[in-house]
Amino acid sequence: MLEIKNLSVAVEGKEILHNVNLTVNTGETHVLFGPNGSGKTTLLMTIMGFPKYRVTKGTIAFKGTDITHASVDERARLGIGLSFQRPPVVRGVKTRDMVFAALKEKDKPEMVDTLAKDTNLEEFLDRDINYGFSGGEIKRSELMQLLAQRPDLVLLDEPESGVDLENIALIGRLINELLEKGSKIRVRSSMGLIITHTGHILDYVHARNGYIMLDGSISCMGDPHEILAEIKEKGYEECARCVFRSARYVT
Amino acid sequence: MSRSIKPAENYKEKARTAATKKATMGEDIDLTSYTRSAEEHPYQKDPSKLPRVTKNQMLSAGIMLDDPTQRTGTFIQIDNTPIHSSVKQDGVEVMPVSEAMKKYDWLGDYYWKAVPVDTDKYTASVELGQNDGYFIRTQPGTKTDFPVQACLYLSKAKLAQNVHNIIIAEENSELHIITGCTTSLGNEPGMHLGVSEFYIKKGAKITFTMIHSWNPEFAVRPRTAAIIEDNGLFLSNYVLMKPVKSLQMNPIARCNGENATARFNSILVALPESNMDVGSRVFLNGKGARTEIISRAITTGGHITARGYIEGNAPEVKGHLECRGLILDNRGTIHAIPELKGTLAGIDLYHEAAIGKIAEEEVEYLMARGLTRDEATATIVRGFLHVDIEGLPPMLNQELQRAVKVSEQDFM
Ligand SMILES: Nc1ncnc2c1ncn2[C@@H]1O[C@H](COP(=O)(O)OP(=O)(O)OP(=O)(O)O)[C@@H](O)[C@H]1O
Numbered sequence: 001m002l003e004i005k006n007l008s009v010a011v012e013g014k015e016i017l018h019n020v021n022l023t024v025n026t027g028e029t030h031v032l033f034g035p036n037g038s039g040k041t042t043l044l045m046t047i048m049g050f051p052k053y054r055v056t057k058g059t060i061a062f063k064g065t066d067i068t069h070a071s072v073d074e075r076a077r078l079g080i081g082l083s084f085q086r087p088p089v090v091r092g093v094k095t096r097d098m099v100f101a102a103l104k105e106k107d108k109p110e111m112v113d114t115l116a117k118d119t120n121l122e123e124f125l126d127r128d129i130n131y132g133f134s135g136g137e138i139k140r141s142e143l144m145q146l147l148a149q150r151p152d153l154v155l156l157d158e159p160e161s162g163v164d165l166e167n168i169a170l171i172g173r174l175i176n177e178l179l180e181k182g183s184k185i186r187v188r189s190s191m192g193l194i195i196t197h198t199g200h201i202l203d204y205v206h207a208r209n210g211y212i213m214l215d216g217s218i219s220c221m222g223d224p225h226e227i228l229a230e231i232k233e234k235g236y237e238e239c240a241r242c243v244f245r246s247a248r249y250v251t
Numbered sequence: 252m253s254r255s256i257k258p259a260e261n262y263k264e265k266a267r268t269a270a271t272k273k274a275t276m277g278e279d280i281d282l283t284s285y286t287r288s289a290e291e292h293p294y295q296k297d298p299s300k301l302p303r304v305t306k307n308q309m310l311s312a313g314i315m316l317d318d319p320t321q322r323t324g325t326f327i328q329i330d331n332t333p334i335h336s337s338v339k340q341d342g343v344e345v346m347p348v349s350e351a352m353k354k355y356d357w358l359g360d361y362y363w364k365a366v367p368v369d370t371d372k373y374t375a376s377v378e379l380g381q382n383d384g385y386f387i388r389t390q391p392g393t394k395t396d397f398p399v400q401a402c403l404y405l406s407k408a409k410l411a412q413n414v415h416n417i418i419i420a421e422e423n424s425e426l427h428i429i430t431g432c433t434t435s436l437g438n439e440p441g442m443h444l445g446v447s448e449f450y451i452k453k454g455a456k457i458t459f460t461m462i463h464s465w466n467p468e469f470a471v472r473p474r475t476a477a478i479i480e481d482n483g484l485f486l487s488n489y490v491l492m493k494p495v496k497s498l499q500m501n502p503i504a505r506c507n508g509e510n511a512t513a514r515f516n517s518i519l520v521a522l523p524e525s526n527m528d529v530g531s532r533v534f535l536n537g538k539g540a541r542t543e544i545i546s547r548a549i550t551t552g553g554h555i556t557a558r559g560y561i562e563g564n565a566p567e568v569k570g571h572l573e574c575r576g577l578i579l580d581n582r583g584t585i586h587a588i589p590e591l592k593g594t595l596a597g598i599d600l601y602h603e604a605a606i607g608k609i610a611e612e613e614v615e616y617l618m619a620r621g622l623t624r625d626e627a628t629a630t631i632v633r634g635f636l637h638v639d640i641e642g643l644p645p646m647l648n649q650e651l652q653r654a655v656k657v658s659e660q661d662f663m
């Protein structure tokens with residue numbers, strides 16, 4: 001379970017997130033909507049633990065442990081994984097090295113090639129990570145690394161934006177695979193928190209809740225399909241005025 | 252040592268006039284504090300019989316003696332004595348340069364023809380000291396199956412080793428060389444002066460991979476130049492990741508032929524107290540000539556000057572210069588000096604230079620995959636030192652990467 005309580009976050013001295021509360025139970029996937037610059041990426045980066053995102057108030061707990069001040073690698077080893085919206089290029093570090101670094105089952109190095117095949121990135125393994133990758137290739141590469149890492153909490157920052165129609169099905173399938181871990185016994189142990197603008201991802205994963213982030217606060221919670229329909233119909237402007245929703249969420 | 256080259260007297264004369272001429276770069280080394288003489292070492296027919304410690308030291312510089320199946324030929328010089336030279340492929344010659352002098356009277360056409368004897372006191376010292384060196388040559392059309400390895404080894408304290416190497420790839424031949432220069436002296440001073448003259452004939456190719464492994468008291472002054480004819484290729488890789496007191500070199504490639512190509516890759520790591528000034532100069536004199544100069548410099552406390560110079564003097568030439576430096580310790584400094592000169596229209600030269608520390612964002616990206624901070628940093632440093640070398644046979648590339656990997660352990 002991921003439990004975020006009264007979380008406020010500042011970046012470079014400026015408060016971006018204000019009093020965010022959010023709980024993802026084991027086995028659940030939640031979806032985060034919100035306009036550009038509203039703080040969605042900030043929330044995911046904070047959960048992952050990047051020091052630039054300074055927690056000024058509140059707590060983050062994962063699997064019953066307070067991780068508010070844990071380092072990035074501690075969180076990764078605890079089972080949190082993030083697909084970056086804009087990962088950095090690391091010159092000289094090969095994609096193969098990244099996938100292997102992420103690989104949970106280090107005794108199965110052949111997995112690296114298998115995953116590259118699954119994500120249609122075989123030719124990228126010997127290229128510098130993210131160097132000259134297209135938008136869609138970055139998305140697949142991020143998922144490939146997460147598939148190696150097998151996190152219990154999967155944080156996906158716009159996994160489908162910039163992805164063409166053909167690849168979107170592939171991405172959807174890969175995300176499902178990430179989230180459906182242990183599905184053989186029909187008990188899902190993994191959790192997901194996915195940022196999306198288009199909502200395409202809802203066609204592939206079963207999402208329990210949707211949220212709208214507005215100006216650094218979560219302003220509404222509900223059925224993700226319904227929320228998406230409302231956003232499409234009325235836009236975020238309307239959403240900001242929707243006192244009912246925010247009232248319902250706050251209580 | 253007797254040499255049968257006629258104009259040699261002239262060179263001696265010229266050398267004497269330059270005997271105190273300071274180099275234009277690098278700190279001045281007092282040559283009088285070194286000796287030129289060393290006792291002779293016995294010839295070794297089977298170099299695998301050398302003492303284990305010696306072989307290990309040579310191995311650290313890429314010289315393999317226990318299993319020479321991966322080598323086309325071997326040359327070993329200890330102090331002033333060539334103790335072994337052998338070759339097992341027709342059309343490839345490996346011998347002490349003194350022997351080649353006796354054998355070929357035409358060698359005068361190559362002797363001090365790429366590197367002027369009066370360049371500075373160090374080239375002068377090589378002519379006046381004459382402690383041999385190697386001669387490696389491929390006959391027209393011959394391609395070496397495996398690299399030829401050459402080891403210049405210093406075992407006597409305070410010796411200045413003066414070697415003169417001549418390397419010739421005749422037309423359409425292909426010659427791969429791995430050179431290891433190293434010493435058995437743990438912390439005692441020594442000096443290595445090496446002149447290397449490369450001649451790459453039409454359509455020929457030389458790859459030259461040089462690994463240096465010295466000690467904190469060593470002064471090193473290599474003087475190298477290559478002359479490349481039509482469609483020839485000179486590919487030079489240089490690795491120095493071990494301590495050195497003072498090293499300065501600025502090899503020259505003259506791409507005189509049409510479409511002649513020169514590529515230099517340097518991997519430099521300066522540990523505390525190490526001082527290195529390493530550059531590469533390429534003159535694009537033939538139409539369509541090309542070059543790429545790439546250097547990676549890391550300091551963990553020492554000083555590095557990383558130079559690069561490309562001059563375009565002919566139509567349709569292209570050159571790219573890339574210097575990247577990483578400062579891992581505040582005591583260290585890196586000074587990158589990339590230079591371009593064009594003397595006519597229609598040339599295409601550019602350079603990139605960057606010095607910095609490891610980007611925090613990159614470290615954190617790797618940490619998000621579960622690596623600790625130290626592991627992430629090491630991975631990035633390793634990646635920084637990894638240069639994909641185009642045109643180097645896979646085997647040599649692997650050996651180069653292995654040499655880099657072994658040395659990494661010293662500073663990471
Ligand atoms: N390093 C920074 N310095 C200053 N402001 C920052 C910094 N990083 C983020 N911000 C600001 O924080 C706000 C939230 O950014 P964030 O990236 O979380 O938005 P987002 O909801 O993910 O937007 P998008 O949909 O465009 O990805 C923005 O106004 C952004 O400019």
Ligand SMILES: [Mg+2]
Pocket residue numbers: 040041042085157
């Ligand atoms: Mg974002």
